[in-house]
Amino acid sequence: MTATAAREPRAELRTLRLCTGVVGASTLAATVATSFVVTQPDRLGTPTSPWVLTAIAILLPLLAAGSAPWSDLPTLRWLNALVVVEYGVLLLVLALAAASGRVSDGEVPWVLTFTAAPVAAALVAWGRRAAWLVLLAATAAIQLLRVLVGHDTLSALASDVQAFFASLALVLLFGTLVAASRDFDRSTRVAYARASHRSAEDARAGVRRRLQALVHDELLATLVLAARDAPALRTAVAAQAARTRRLLRDLHEPEAAARVPVDDLVRQVRDTAAQECPAARVGLIDSRRTGSAAASVGLDVAEALTGALRQALVNSRTHAGPQATISVEMAISDDDVRIRVADDGVGFDPARVSPRRMGISTSIVGRVRGVPGGEARVESRPGSGTRVTLAWTRGRPAEEPAAPAVDTGILPAEDRRVRTGILVTIAVFWAAQAVLAGIAGAAAGDPAVAGLAIVGVGAAFLAIGWRSLARPTPARAWVVVAIVVATTALSLVPIPRDEHRYGDTWYVAACGFVLLALAVRGRPGVAVLGGLVAVVLSLSGAYLWPNDVADVLASTTRHLVILAIGVLLVLGTARTQARTTALRAEELAAVRAQVFREAAARELRERSRALEEVIGRMLERLESGAELTEHERRECAALDGRLRDQYRGGRISRPPMIEAAMAARRRGVDVVLLDDASDRVLSETELDAIAHWLASRLDAVPEGRFTGRILPHGRDGLASAVTGDEVAELPRTP
Structure with missing residues (x-):
């Protein structure tokens, strides 16, 4: 298994775990708040207690959220798929009971109207398109169920509108996060591949430099002294040859x-x-x-x-x-x-x-x-x-850590598609709130408060600023909070209210969506403070107007749940991004280190063995300390030149030039090969042509000095050969 295969990026997995956890936590918080804080008469006459339905409905979302941190991607998708199936089965059972007359006139259990859980689960399980389908299907099923049980009131309409847009917001936000995490994983795979390639290249280059140093410090010095074959130096040459052989053996198995x-x-x-x-x-x-x-x-x-x-x-x-x-x-x-x-x-x-x-x-x-x-x-x-x-x-540190943007909340600052989707959603949301405002104003007989509320909600959204999705300035964020607080304060205004009619304070929940947008734009702290002030004001309205307590508590609970989703999402995303980025940097470092070690070991074995094949026998002969023959002295000089060619001659040092240079040195020719035109890019065909041409020129030199060189960039010819006063150039083939 390669280093990159062993380290599969997991940004998408961590994001889906986050989405599952946020939905589970939000479902639990909303269920507890609705069951114990919001007092609503239970008139649903089903054979099964609504508490049992609630427990069954939240069981799988909580199970999925609790096991998400330890689940792999297939398991996470299966758990979320079961959440969707469970929700569909509960709706179907309740609809069949209502259609068969086994349900008396009453309300639909609130937990079944909280469509955010199955919608988000569908997104995790199957993707964004499935989430849209589940949202539309669930919304239609809830409306059908309300007709069957005879519960189509202003309260139901307000609840369904808020639930629909909460689910819609989750699809947009979760979908954006998942898409970004997939892009991050793709870029991470590319980074791993590049890191592996570069690390392998660095390792091979490092090995070449180490061997060059060994050749320079040990081999060349040994061969130069051996070529002289002075009796006084034989002991030193033998010791140096023994040391060099040991170093080469050590390199075979690093x-x-x-x-x-x-x-x-x-x-x-x-x-x-x-x-x-x-x-x-x-x-x-x-x-x-x-x-x-x-x-x-x-x-x-x-x-x-x-x-x-x-x-x-x-x-x-x-x-x-x-x-x-x-x-x-x-x-x-x-x-x-x-x-x-x-x-x-x-x-x-x-x-x-x-x-x-x-x-x-x-x-x-x-x-x-x-x-x-x-x-x-x-x-x-x-x-x-x-x-x-x-x-x-x-x-x-490894290169290319690709840290995420730090000043844009959880949304891509300049993504036009995401920005357009959010603006369309806000426009549709505001239009739906305007419908609620009209109905509430008509029912109360006083449209002024409803009119001011819908203006306040629209002004708050506009105040956030939507030219980009970058984090708004602190001043702009506080302006948004001020408008939200002023809008929520309308719950203190004395208007005709009906204790059996919920939905008069629809704007309190709507302000929660404004603060949700502010939180995901990178101002969660300001959003939380604004939300707490709004809650205090709305609860004060409930205290002042006791006949409207249930309505205010219901709106306040929705407000808190919506804001909690946004804050949990922002904080969880920030933590996930930071952890993912840190892990990516660690993994890149690990990939580079592992590939470097493996590539260096391979390169060392191959090059040290090749080097020993060239000079091993001569080193063994020198280690003996015996007197060399004339042929052996010439061979030492030839080997010295060949090794120098490998490091000075660069691309020239290839067959048949290697053999031609060795033969020439044995004849006593002083051969110098130079490749100091590193800025010149040459094809393998051109390099082969240069080597053959230089070899043919060198074969014709009986004695003296020969210099072969690749010509630098800008020259017409490819290479030059200098013999005495004669200079020849190899022209470039058209």
């Missing part, structure tokens, strides 16, 4: 989990400094906490840091000047290791260092950057000394 205690790394740094530059001052800054996680580093990290340190000290000792002072400062903390090598010698201009020189680019910078979390830089100026900084940081 121990990814091997660790080096940081205290051992400190000792290695001190020992390296003492060996390469005994006069260097060595300092240590240890800021680790006792028992911290930085008790060890990877073996590859330790080797890269000490290897780069050794090369930096060699360079300072060789080039800084006899009077230069060299210092080594090491700093370790819980999360990083830093080594700084500084001298006050003659310095140099880094821009003028030839790309053929591999001491800095390969043995220092490339070596440290070849391990995850590694970084290195070399700073120098003529006359100002040189400073080399080697650093490794634990758990460098």
Whole structure:
């Protein structure tokens, strides 16, 4: 199983869990409030008690909500599908009982008019289209049931209108969240794939840099000395060859989990400094906490840091000047290791260092950057000394965390489709409230309060601002709350009320929808404060006008339930988004680390074995310490050139050029291959043509020097071959 397959993104699953939990909690809160706070006469003469119907109706939504945090996606969909089926069965049973005359004149149990639960469950189970179908079907079934039981009053109309728009709002909000989570999952899969690809490329590049450093520091030095075959150097050559063979064997089966205690790394740094530059001052800054996680580093990290340190000290000792002072400062903390090598010698201009020189680019910078979390830089100026900084940081953050927007609530700020859907819903909602206002005003004989209420609801919605879905300013949010409070205060106005007629205070519940919109637009705190003030005002109206207590309590309960849905949704969404984003960053880091380890291990095995096939026998011969033949000395020189070709020749170093260069060096030809035109993109066909052309030119050179080079971008030809004073170019094929 690949790293990406093992880490399937789960933003959609977490969002559906949130939706299921919000619906379950809202259903329970609304049921408790309606059953124990709102006093309504129960006149439904069914053989089964309404309490039993209520318990059955809320059982599955609560079960689904309670098990949602631990449910996988198929289980979650099945649970929500059962919620929809249960609701449909209850409606069907009640409708059959009413049609057969087994139900006397009475009300429909409130829990069956709360269509938000089955509608949201349908969205989780089957998607947005199914949710719309369930909403329409449930609304039609409720109206049919009311006709059958003879309960088509203003109270029923107000309740059904509010329930319909609560369900409609949930479909819009949940649908938007689910769609956004699916987009997030898709982008996460792309991010995982990109991270895997890039991590594998980084791993392969890192391995190449490590091997380049090994070739530069060990192999080339061994072969150059062996080609001289001086008796005084044979012991040193044998020791170096043995060390190089051991390093190559270790690379065959890299121990990814091997660790080096940081205290051992400190000792290695001190020992390296003492060996390469005994006069260097060595300092240590240890800021680790006792028992911290930085008790060890990877073996590859330790080797890269000490290897780069050794090369930096060699360079300072060789080039800084006899009077230069060299210092080594090491700093370790819980999360990083830093080594700084500084001298006050003659310095140099880094821009003028030839790309053929591999001491800095390969043995220092490339070596440290070849391990995850590694970084290195070399700073120098003529006359100002040189400073080399080697650093490794634990758990460098993965790229592309894709954090969610923080200032737009739970809605996409600039999504025109979502914005249009919300505006259409608000317009239809306001029109429905206008119908309620007209009916309530006509029934009360005083249309003034109803007229002011419908104006207040419309003004509050408009005050939120809908040019975009970004979070409204605090001033605008407080203006909305002020309009809502003023509208709710109309419940204090003395108008003719009928204790048996519910729906006179329909605008209290309507204001709950305004505050719901404010909450999901990113102002839940302001919405809650406004909602509490509105509740206090409406309850004060119930105290002042006792004959309207049931109506006010019913409207206030709907107001609270609607607001609670919005606040729960906003808070739950914020938590889910934060957790999902954090997990994505962690998963990306894990994917990168796992792919890096796997790709690095494969690359190390393949390249180290290929390297041993080329030079293994010669290293074994050199390890013996015996005198070399003339042929063997020439072979050492040829191998030295071949290895240099691989790292300086780049794309030129391919068959048949490799064989031609080896043969030429055995003849005594000094061969230099250069690929310093990295900005020039060439096809495989062109590269093969260059290799064959250069090989044919080199085969004709009996002695002397030969330089083959890929020409930089902008030149007419593809490559050049220089032999003595003769320069030839390979033209580009039209």
